[in-house]
Amino acid sequence: MxxxxxxxxxxxxxxxxxxxxxxxGCQVACKQWNQLPAEHTEFFSGEGYQNPPAMSEYTxxxxxxxxxxxxxxxxxxxxxxxxxxxxxxxxxxxxPVGAFEKTAEGPVFYKDNRCIGCxxxxxxxxxxxxxxxxxxxxxxxxxCTGCLERVKEGLHPACATTCPTAITYGPRDEMIKLGxxxxxxxxxxxxxxxxxxxxxxxxxxxxxxxxxxDELGFKQVTKRALPEYTWEALRLVPGIFxxxxxxxxxxxxxxxxxxxxxxxxxxxRAALAAEEAKExxx
Amino acid sequence: MSTLRRIDDExxxxxxxxxxxxxxxxxxxxxxxxxxxxxxxxxxxxxxTYPWGLWISFDVVTAVPLAAGAFTLGAIVHCFNIKKxxxxxxxxxxxxxxxxxxxxxxxxxxxxxxxxxxxxLWYWNVHSPMFExxxxxxxxxxxxxxxxxxxxxxxxxxxxxxxLLRWLEMPLAIAAAAISTLHQSSLxxxxxxxxxxxxxxxxxxxxxxxxxVSAICSGMCIIILEATACHKxxxxxxxxxxxxxxxxxxxxTLGAYLALRVYxxxxxxxxxxxxxxxxxxxxxxxxxxxxxxPFIMFCNKAVRENDSRRALAAGLVVxxxxxxxxNVSMFGMMDPQNPYFPTAIxxxxxxxxxxxxxxxxxxxxxxxxxxxxxxxxxxxxxxxRPVKTAGVSGQSAGRG
Ligand code: SF4
Ligand code: SF4
Numbered sequence: 046m047x048x049x050x051x052x053x054x055x056x057x058x059x060x061x062x063x064x065x066x067x068x069x070g071c072q073v074a075c076k077q078w079n080q081l082p083a084e085h086t087e088f089f090s091g092e093g094y095q096n097p098p099a100m101s102e103y104t105x106x107x108x109x110x111x112x113x114x115x116x117x118x119x120x121x122x123x124x125x126x127x128x129x130x131x132x133x134x135x136x137x138x139x140x141p142v143g144a145f146e147k148t149a150e151g152p153v154f155y156k157d158n159r160c161i162g163c164x165x166x167x168x169x170x171x172x173x174x175x176x177x178x179x180x181x182x183x184x185x186x187x188x189c190t191g192c193l194e195r196v197k198e199g200l201h202p203a204c205a206t207t208c209p210t211a212i213t214y215g216p217r218d219e220m221i222k223l224g225x226x227x228x229x230x231x232x233x234x235x236x237x238x239x240x241x242x243x244x245x246x247x248x249x250x251x252x253x254x255x256x257x258x259d260e261l262g263f264k265q266v267t268k269r270a271l272p273e274y275t276w277e278a279l280r281l282v283p284g285i286f287x288x289x290x291x292x293x294x295x296x297x298x299x300x301x302x303x304x305x306x307x308x309x310x311x312x313x314r315a316a317l318a319a320e321e322a323k324e325x326x327x
Numbered sequence: 328m329s330t331l332r333r334i335d336d337e338x339x340x341x342x343x344x345x346x347x348x349x350x351x352x353x354x355x356x357x358x359x360x361x362x363x364x365x366x367x368x369x370x371x372x373x374x375x376t377y378p379w380g381l382w383i384s385f386d387v388v389t390a391v392p393l394a395a396g397a398f399t400l401g402a403i404v405h406c407f408n409i410k411k412x413x414x415x416x417x418x419x420x421x422x423x424x425x426x427x428x429x430x431x432x433x434x435x436x437x438x439x440x441x442x443x444x445x446x447x448l449w450y451w452n453v454h455s456p457m458f459e460x461x462x463x464x465x466x467x468x469x470x471x472x473x474x475x476x477x478x479x480x481x482x483x484x485x486x487x488x489x490x491l492l493r494w495l496e497m498p499l500a501i502a503a504a505a506i507s508t509l510h511q512s513s514l515x516x517x518x519x520x521x522x523x524x525x526x527x528x529x530x531x532x533x534x535x536x537x538x539x540v541s542a543i544c545s546g547m548c549i550i551i552l553e554a555t556a557c558h559k560x561x562x563x564x565x566x567x568x569x570x571x572x573x574x575x576x577x578x579x580t581l582g583a584y585l586a587l588r589v590y591x592x593x594x595x596x597x598x599x600x601x602x603x604x605x606x607x608x609x610x611x612x613x614x615x616x617x618x619x620x621p622f623i624m625f626c627n628k629a630v631r632e633n634d635s636r637r638a639l640a641a642g643l644v645v646x647x648x649x650x651x652x653x654n655v656s657m658f659g660m661m662d663p664q665n666p667y668f669p670t671a672i673x674x675x676x677x678x679x680x681x682x683x684x685x686x687x688x689x690x691x692x693x694x695x696x697x698x699x700x701x702x703x704x705x706x707x708x709x710x711x712r713p714v715k716t717a718g719v720s721g722q723s724a725g726r727g
Contacts, residue, residue, distance in 0.1 A: 141458035142450040162439020167378035169520040179368025184439040278516045289505040300408030
């Protein structure tokens with residue numbers, strides 16, 4: 046685990062949802078780059094105009110739609126769902142075989158040749174990101190790759206490259222700076238908070254929005270890095286093991302010794318009594 | 328041919344209940360095969376919202392504490408040196424060994440890539456509670472197997488190994504208790520990562536400790552139930568006197584559990600607590616009927632000394648434990664708008680795992696010296712100086 050690593054130069058998405066037009070170019074680019082098949086869906090099968098209704102083994106990112114009224118006008122707001130590429134990923138910490146890795150470049154990478162398919166990562170991820178190949182007999186986990194191969198070659202992720210307006214990609218500290226500037230420059234335009242700046246201990250995807258985050262469907266997530274919650278207990282493991290082992294051994298030794306002494310005493314007494322009896326007889 | 332014949336005759340002579348169990352196990356095995364042919368998606372109601380279902384909640388998270396009797400009793404008898412309870416150790420070891428073997432079966436069925444289960448041994452991740460539990464389960468099943476070998480060696484008259492195993496009894500009991508402490512509690516650690524997902528009635532940082540203490544309680548209660556049932560239906564000797572002693576320990580452990588539970592709820596959790604009526608009900612049933620009532624019952628001497636009332640109280644604890652594990656691993660994380668129900672296949676497999684447990688237990692008790700083992704007369708001290716070899720073989724044969 047990368048506790049206390051410096052994340053400021055990690056490749057990070059700054060997603061300004063006030064600039065998103067809902068064109069869903071990112072959805073298409075993602076499918077294309079990752080060679081993901083289309084899904085058979087129906088319009089309005091989810092909450093609103095969004096399609097497909099949820100992220101899945103075939104859909105790593107998706108634009109959620111929310112329509113609302115503003116000054117008597119219909120307005121749309123959007124939310125691009127994807128893996129947050131957490132600084133300290135819950136998925137990586139719970140995986141028994143370490144199939145997830147927070148790479149130095151920023152993306153959280155899934156090594157599918159390690160995965161045993163326990164699906165703990167799906168339980169652990171606070172954003173509900175990892176999806177499973179339910180259609181297969183020997184399924185694997187699927188999630189946004191952060192386009193690690195592209196990033197390693199100096200390119201930007203497919204969705205960030207395609208997006209005409211809303212996504213900026215760059216080192217985390219610069220993205221945070223840029224986001225802060227925007228919040229300061231046009232306070233009337235934004236909710237004064239950046240989602241992902243501190244969520245789950247900080248992530249490599251940072252959002253700016255006009256609507257409150259929960260209204261758009263953002264999850265309420267703790268500010269602490271999730272691996273800390275389990276590590277608090279797990280770090281005690283060697284100590285508990287040794288204490289339990291040593292304690293019980295000591296206890297066993299004491300109780301058995303006491304018993305042995307008692308029996309020896311009894312034997313001695315018996316012997317003494319026997320001798321006395323013998324003497325008496327004589 | 329004649330061997331087959333003999334086996335056939337033997338099976339025919341079984342009680343109808345045992346035969347029924349065999350059928351259930353067979354049906355379950357077929358259902359389990361379907362899972363491998365058609366995949367998890369087609370045979371279970373698991374999906375991206377519910378990646379874990381009945382198999383994890385029951386076959387793993389609940390079955391492990393139910394099999395905790397072996398390590399608890401081992402520690403009581405060998406470390407605390409309450410030797411009186413020794414006759415209960417063997418049945419509890421058999422239960423534990425069966426329980427853990429079946430947990431492994433359940434886990435393999437649930438894994439998406441069961442052929443890679445060995446990866447856990449190769450790619451370590453010490454930050455993962457799942458890694459820890461898997462390692463412990465493998466280690467502990469081995470320990471239980473070694474402990475289980477004792478009646479086997481006795482049955483076949485392997486004197487040397489019997490002596491060796493007898494000598495190993497104590498170290499194995501200590502190893503068992505230490506390993507069990509780790510994985511019983513780590514099962515609770517699983518759910519510490521479910522911050523903001525698991526309902527506040529169950530989520531608190533003491534989950535690992537609570538899991539451990541409740542496992543100890545339920546392990547002992549399973550022994551009580553088992554011994555009572557074996558006496559009633561299998562004509563085994565009545566262990567009532569020993570169970571009375573065992574149930575004297577229970578008010579302490581149950582009391583500790585309740586105290587910890589109240590403490591963690593009042594001081595370590597942040598609400599909202601009673602915002603979901605069904606969960607509130609489930610919580611009250613679990614803590615009230617499953618822990619508080621049996622606690623009061625076990626405090627009462629009349630209950631402890633009455634075979635059927637004692638069994639009832641033990642049954643309540645088991646109920647409380649099962650409900651607790653389901654509350655933590657399933658109900659407390661469920662989305663009420665879109666609940667999860669297991670499919671027929673999932674339920675059948677779990678049912679047949681339970682049936683397999685009872686079946687194998689009955690068969691082992693039938694063919695191996697599990698209950699006849701009353702070594703009140705046996706000297707259990709660790710030999711502090713070597714015993715003269717001439718006497719050994721005769722002695723150890725006499726010991727069983
Ligand atoms: S969002 Fe979820 S899947 Fe993505 S890195 Fe974080 S914990 Fe892992
Ligand atoms: S499903 Fe695979 S990637 Fe996810 S935690 Fe289990 S082994 Fe790791």
